[in-house]
Amino acid sequence: MSSSRRSFLRSLLPFALLTAGAAYALASWNWCGPWEERTPEVLSQVRGEGPLRAGAAKVALSPPFPVVVAGYAPPRSEASQAELPLQARALVLEAGGARVGVVSLELLFVTPEITAGVRERAAKAGVKEVLVVATHTHSSFGGYDARWVAQLSGTGRYQESSVNAAVAGAGEALEKAAASLRDVTLEVASAADAGLVYSRSGGDAPDGQLTRAVLRGAQGPVAEVLVFAGHATLIPRQRSFVDPDFPGRLSALREEAGHGVSLFVQGSEGNASVAFNEGQGPERALGFARKLSALADGAVPASEPGPVRLAFARVQTALPRPDSSRLVPAFTRAAGDNFLCASSPREAEVDALALGPLELLSIPGEPTVAAGRALADASGATHVLGLANGYVGYLDTPEQVRAGQGESRRQYFGPALLERLGAAARVASGAVGFSSDAVGSK
Structure with a gap:
């Protein structure tokens, strides 16, 4: 390197250090500002008691293919089709004048934007109170969270069409569920197998409990809600297909067996990982779904009287x-x-x-x-x-x-x-x- 070039580079050093220092100082400035503290506020509530009615439906989601596969940090694959159709499942409950909807979406998580859109659609069908949950499938489609942290860490580049796909499927499922209300009885039971799950990060171990709530009509089960805690990460990353993982396969198995529309709901799964290693990818997800289905069959529900x-x-x-x-x-x-x-x-x-x-x-x-x-x-x-x-x-x-x-x-x-x-x-x-x-x- 010539002496003139070395001299030029040395002259740039103070400027580079000053620029780096200014950038560090700017990034370290407290841009957050004050965060408000206030008492929790009840936004809405409804209560009723009486004969129970329920309606349920499922609708296939229509991701905006090609679409990023959510669930992991970059690099992420892009999917052009689904291994199995992703679903929105909805349950509408009514008793004593109170009406509540529950929606289970085969997504990584849901956002307030998705929730607001679903509730707007539901209100038009006469369902003003709605709980929207995700199955936490790490192989579903992304693009529905506008926050930078979410885009970088899990869901990929934001696109409004992904939000619209989730809202459209959930809204249609709720509308169909509300239109199919019928008299039902409620049956609840639980069973557990601690060997199905383990704690991936220490702390208290998950107990492998599965709770089953059955809404049974005169002609058979209308719907079933299954509560279980376990990360849906059995489908490997870097695949060109979106996939519902074990929650979607479990719901499909239960529906094929005549248990009505089957909604999967995650419990406290923050540190709960699945302890099942038989097979690979879709085969592994299906194998674990069969294990859970057998556990559900062992939870024989008793009817709730009155x-x-x-x-x-x-x-x-x-x-x-x-x-x-x-x-x-x-x-x-x-x-x-x-x-x-x-x-x-x-x-x-x-x-x-x-x-x-x-x-x-x-x-x-x-x-x-x-x-x-x-x-x-x-x-x-x-x-x-x-x-x-x-x-x-x-x-x-x-x-x-x-x-x-x-x-x-x-x-x-x-x-x-x-x-x-x-x-x-x-x-x-x-x-x-x-x-x-x-x-x-x-």
């Missing part, structure tokens, strides 16, 4: 300021916080649904087993459901967050997150009237 209680409440709570301390190196902490602030919601919705002996608390994220137990203790819920009506990421206990352990290494917020959601859970359960001696597992 009038059925149906209640639902939506509660909004402010979220704590995002905290990237476990996600990035210490010297980039401020910049990490700023990045999370730009993509993190400032409020979240927590819902409570009571259906006979089932008292369900729903969280817009992925609670671990320990976090789910803490929320159940706080609210009296028989079950804590994840991935409902939005997505705030993982939720672990304050102890795990402070220690930087467990799933807190993926959590976007600090240790106060569980406290905020727990406060909202107490308000929601109070609005619905959860009983202290409800049937079920906490």
Whole structure:
């Protein structure tokens, strides 16, 4: 290298250092601003008791092919078709003048934008209260979350057509379900096999419990709701097909066997991984679905006598300021916080649904087993459901967050997150009237 060139490069060094320092200072500036703290607020509620009616339907989703396959960090594959059709499944319940809809979408998660669109469609069909959940399938289509963090970490580039596909399928399923209401009885049972799952990050181990709620009409089952906790990651990444993984295959197996429309709902699956390694890809997902179906068959439900209680409440709570301390190196902490602030919601919705002996608390994220137990203790819920009506990421206990352990290494917020959601859970359960001696597992 010539001396003149070396001299030129040396002259640029101070400018480069100054530029880097300015960029670091700019990124480290507190762009978050103040985050509001307020008491959780009841947005809406409905309560009724009487003879139970139910209607159910499923509608195939129509992803905007070609579309990114969601579920993992880059690089991501792009899908041009589906291994099996992705589905939206809907259940509408009615008792004592109260009407509530439940939608299960074969997606990685749902967003407030999707939830609002589904509720708008449902209201036109006379269903004003709707719970929208995702099966947490890591091989479904993406593109439906506009937040930068979501686009980078899981769902890929945002495109409105993906949102429209999810809303259209869910809305049509709800409309068909509402139009098919009929008298039903409610039957509830649970069975467990702890060998089906394990904790992928330490902490409390999942118990492998599957809860089955059957809505049975005069001509046979109208619908079935299956609650289980386990990451739907049996389909390998980097495939050119979207796929519903084991939740979709389980629902299809149950429907083929005559159990009505089968809605799969995730429980506290934040640290729950599937312990099943027979076969590869679709074969493995089908094998595990058969295991779960057999477990469901072993949960022989008993009919709930008399009038059925149906209640639902939506509660909004402010979220704590995002905290990237476990996600990035210490010297980039401020910049990490700023990045999370730009993509993190400032409020979240927590819902409570009571259906006979089932008292369900729903969280817009992925609670671990320990976090789910803490929320159940706080609210009296028989079950804590994840991935409902939005997505705030993982939720672990304050102890795990402070220690930087467990799933807190993926959590976007600090240790106060569980406290905020727990406060909202107490308000929601109070609005619905959860009983202290409800049937079920906490």
